Amino acid sequence: MSEVKIAAELRSEFGKGAARRVRRDNKVPGVLYGHGTDPVHITLPGHELLLALRTPNVLLALDIDGKNELAIPKAVQRDPLKGFLEHVDLLLVKRGEKVNVEIPVHTEGELAPGGYLLEHVLNALPVEAEATHIPESVSVSVEGLEAGASVLAKDITLPNGVKLAVEEDAVVLQVLAAQAEEPTGEVAEGEGEEAAEA
Structure with missing residues (x-):
């Protein structure tokens, strides 16, 4: 950099x-x-x-x-x-010193057809890098991913000399199914009461 x-x-x-x-x-x-x-x-x-x-x-x-x-x-x-x-x-x-920073995560590609939503669980990825060689960002392909799919920290390719400063299994991105419109609060409450009586 x-x-x-x-x-x-x-x-x-x-x-x-x-x-x-x-x-x-x-x-x-x-x-x-x-x-x-x-x-x-x-x-x-x-x-x-x-x-x-x-x-x-x-x-x-x-x-x-x-x-x-x-x-x-x-x-x-x-x-x-x-x-x-x-x-x-x-x-x-100092030159050569390792520092902990967060780098932006950029996505590439299109999700599978079906109106899915991509949630950024982590907007930035915590990493350890040499102070004079901090990457500006990392890119992740989401091409063809469907609902339920997720990208973990360990799935992201990091430049040489850069290490994760977060759990490997931390979820960075996940694909959600587009939700249908929810019923109004009153109807939902009424259904809950009927279920409780039954």
Whole structure:
């Protein structure tokens, strides 16, 4: 995976007012932590960070006052209405270090005819991978699957050097039969009472 270079600045002001001032300057407040070090409070350029975060588990090459650090995003807070970045938590990583992340699961192919529904039990697959070689996603074929079929974590082909960080038998996808319209609640309750009396 490619590294995205971003220049960051150390931040000395804290609190809601300071964070609002940072965001007014089109920057995003963040915290960099990991490897047993004290958290480092930084600000990052908003637009560059937004573009970088379009890639899941992006590897950020941070330049902080002339010091270079590698980090991956661990928590991203967005404004619930407008969607802009409010805060980001970054985890320090080193080349060769293994990290636990979740990678998106993409499906390929068509289910068998019959109006079946595909349920994503896990939207993202927990894996362990080298920090500088985290796959952007994994693909799974659902071609011809029918109701009752499921795809387990162990059925997914992972790139070299990537291991599952979840039980092998964990269900990732399952195919459901399309349900007919259910009766209204009143009818269903009435049927239940009749059955109880019988």
